[in-house]
Amino acid sequence: MIIIINYEMGNIYSIRNALTYLGGKSSYSDDKDTILSASHIILPGVGSYRKAMGILHDKNLVAVLNEAVYEKHIPLLGICLGMQLLGLSSTEHGFTKGLGFINCAVDRFVDNPLAQTKIPHVGFNNVECNKKNPILLSGLNSSSDFYFTHSYRMEYQDDVCSGYCINGEKFTACAEHGKVFGTQFHPEKSQVNGLKLLINFLNVK
Amino acid sequence: MLKxxxxxxxxxxxxxxxxxxNFKLQKVGNAEWLKNCYNFRNIAFSIDELILLDVTRNNRDIQLFSQAxxxxxxTCFIPIAAGGGIxxxxxxxxxxxxxxDKLVLNTALMKNISLTKTLIRKYGSQCIIASVDYKEERQASEVFINNGTESIRHNLAEYLQYLEEQEVGEIYLNSMDRDGTGQGYPVNYLKTIVDKINIPVILAGGAGKYQHFIEALNNLKIDAVATANLFNFIGNGFPEARDKMLNNGIQLAKWDKHAGKNLEGYFLKPPNSYNQT
Incomplete structure (x- = not known):
């Protein structure tokens, strides 16, 4: 069973639709035992980083996710804000510590008028594969389009960035570290490219 | 680069x-028809975004609309905008x-600006599309609200500037004169007006063939083209229009349009029965 973390932050409806379309069985949960017995975990998220971390702490989900990652080794995919939460910290609404599974900080796009930075960065943009044997982007073109909508981004770091995107600056669009994965874009809103990426994630054992 | x-x-x-x-409505079919007869899925894998508008003239029922x-x-894996009577x-x-994923506002932009502001605060500017219905008249009464029935005292350029100041995320610019005619977008009429807008513009009203999409995207400072005509791009109309646009150098997102249908039930099929590449 694929478990989508239920913490009242985000458009989980469309993620579930995409999983159902692919024939994957999923459900929402904030229950420790259910989450720890999942085949795969998805951490969605739209909204404020600070508020999201607050709810994860309040629901004791930070400890549960740590156990899922470090002891149970359950594949975990963070989407959009969910990906940012996997990082070290964010400066959105003040400095907030993240889950720290991925060794990258999150910050607002640097507004560079010369480079035509778009803030918010909304729409389909191309993600360039940054690894020889990527997992999430496996079987996709080395430059593939995905749908983004965000104003904060995870910094670029070569070792965890499996796909980068450029919006005035290079940032991590797709992260992989062990069985922890993140996409700044929305695979569930990215047509066939996104469906293929979800299949790649669900094929991680 | 954003596409x-x-x-x-x-x-x-x-x-x-x-x-x-021209804002006169004709019934075509229900949700069942759309799915089974119209082959909406084929279209859904060839577009970048879907906008669903409730244009019911009397007694709108938002519960029923939300079910639709x-x-x-x-079966749509793209951003979806919905509105009409919020x-x-x-x-x-x-x-x-x-x-x-996004909300479309029209009458509320004029009559209920506090709701517009509340929704922008709650969901963010990028979530709010301002729908603007206009006639090509170059006068103070060329913009209409309430399903095109009520004119407001602004010309189009003034009104668009006002909307940008309200910090809406995008503008959906719909020509009432061209609506459903298939004659093409009023590219020349809009040139100077659209040039002044600094937020994304979606052009609607008038597209009848793929050349209209290309003409508008090549000649106007816009981000998107839309059509609401159920029949001008029927069958393979959308997949083909998309291919022609790409072949003509329009920077659209790319994906394998034909693979989408095969991915349905991927995890229900026996292992290795589907070759992803």
Whole structure:
């Protein structure tokens, strides 16, 4: 069973639709035992980083996710804000510590008028594969389009960035570290490219 | 680089999908028809975004509309915008919970600016599309609200500037004169007006063939083209229009349009029965 973390932050409806379309069985949960017995975990998220971390702490989900990652080794995919939460910290609404599974900080796009930075960065943009044997982007073109909508981004770091995107600056669009994965874009809103990426994630054992 | 967009607009009225010509509506079919006869899925894999508008003239029922939205989103893996008759925060929340990623406002932009502001604060500017219905008249009464029935005392350029100041995320610019005619977008009429707008513009009203999409994207400072005509791009119309646009150098997102249908039930099939590449 694929478990989508239920913490009242985000458009989980469309993620579930995409999983159902692919024939994957999923459900929402904030229950420790259910989450720890999942085949795969998805951490969605739209909204404020600070508020999201607050709810994860309040629901004791930070400890549960740590156990899922470090002891149970359950594949975990963070989407959009969910990906940012996997990082070290964010400066959105003040400095907030993240889950720290991925060794990258999150910050607002640097507004560079010369480079035509778009803030918010909304729409389909191309993600360039940054690894020889990527997992999430496996079987996709080395430059593939995905749908983004965000104003904060995870910094670029070569070792965890499996796909980068450029919006005035290079940032991590797709992260992989062990069985922890993140996409700044929305695979569930990215047509066939996104469906293929979800299949790649669900094929991680 | 952010890509340009090809958008399909579905017009909904009291349980049915409609054809509109100069804002006169004609019933075409219900959700069942859309799925089974119209082959909406084929279209859904060839567009970048879907806009669903409730254009019901009398007694709009947002509960029913949200059900239609739900029935459509389950096979659409693209951003979806919905609107038409959003009266309060609850209506907006219902549509967001039914699968909408963006909200389309029209009459509320003029009559209920506090709702517009509340929704922008709650969901962010990028979530709010301002729908603008206009006639090509170059006078103070060329913009209409309330399903095109009520003119406001602003010309188009002034009104668009006002909307940008309200910090809406995008503008959906719909020509009432061209609506449903298939004669093409009023490219020359809009040139100086659209040039001054600094937020994304979606052009609607008038597209009849793929050349109209290309003409508008090549000549106007816009981000997207939309059509609400159920029949001008029927069958392979959308997949082919998309290919022609790409072949003509329009920067659209790329994906394997034909693979989408094969991915349905991927995990229900025996292992290795599907070769992903």
């Amino acid at each position: 340009k967009r090809l958008i399909f607009t579905l017009l909904y009225s009291a349980g049915n999908f409609m054809l509109s010509r 939205l739900r029935s459509i989103v389950d 009266k309060d925060e609850k209506d907006a929340e219902l549509l967001m919970k039914s699968g909408a």
